[in-house]
Amino acid sequence: MASWLPETLYExxxxxxxxxxDYYQLLVTHSQIIFRWWKISLRSEYRSARPGEAKDTHEDFLDNSHLQVQVALIFGRRTLEYVFSLCKGEIDFLERLSDHLLLSIISYLDLEDIARLSQTSCRFAKLCKSDILWEQIVQSACxxxxxxxxxLAEDMGWRQMFFTNKLQLQRQLRKRKQRQGSQR
Structure with a gap:
């Protein structure tokens, strides 16, 4: 795996x-899968239960169906699939980029590409609709x-402002000035 990645790939x-x-923690490092648990119970047989930990190498995890079932039950099938990918060395570098950096990259896309990108994942949908992105787009267009x-943009949202035609914007700006004048 790339050496510039942090020791913890996923947690x-x-x-x-x-x-x-009961509470659980799943930690994926460069070389291991660490699964920890803490039993929280009012039942007398579990009151003295201590926290537990299971460690597997990536290769052993891929063969450990019992641990895979535990991960799927607690964290869901998508998490299990993501851990499989990490164990196989398939790292999604785009997923590891910060929102700030992704917003900078997205701001260079065409509107049609932004619309398509917003449909690829929940994270990209949120980024593609964010006011930070649309403020950058409006500033580059105006x-x-x-x-x-x-x-006005902060009131109505930068995305809404971008898609509002000029006549409507001028009307809204006049109304806003009139309201501010009447409040004084």
Missing amino acids: TVGQGPAPSK DTITPDMRA
Whole structure:
């Protein structure tokens, strides 16, 4: 695996399925899968139970169906599939980029490509609809943004402002100025 990756490739915590109150942690490092649990129970047989830990190499995890079932039950099938990918050395580098960096990259895309990208995952849908992205797009499309335009965009959202035609924007700016004038 690439040496510039952090030691911890993936980490998540969760609670067991109802009625369990047990807590679990799944940690994927460069070389191991670490599965930890803490029993939380009012039942007398579990009161003295100590936290537990299971460690497997990536290769052993791929053969350990019992641990795979545990991971799927607690964290879900998608998490299990993601851990499989990590164990096989298939790292999604795009997923590891920060939102700030992804927003910078997305801002260079065409509108049609942004619409398509927003359909690929929940994370990209959120990024493609974010005010930070649309503020960048509006600023690159407009020569100047007046303080009134900025205030209107913050009220209605930068994305909505981008897709609103100029006549409607001028009407909304006039109404906003009239309201501000009448409040004084």
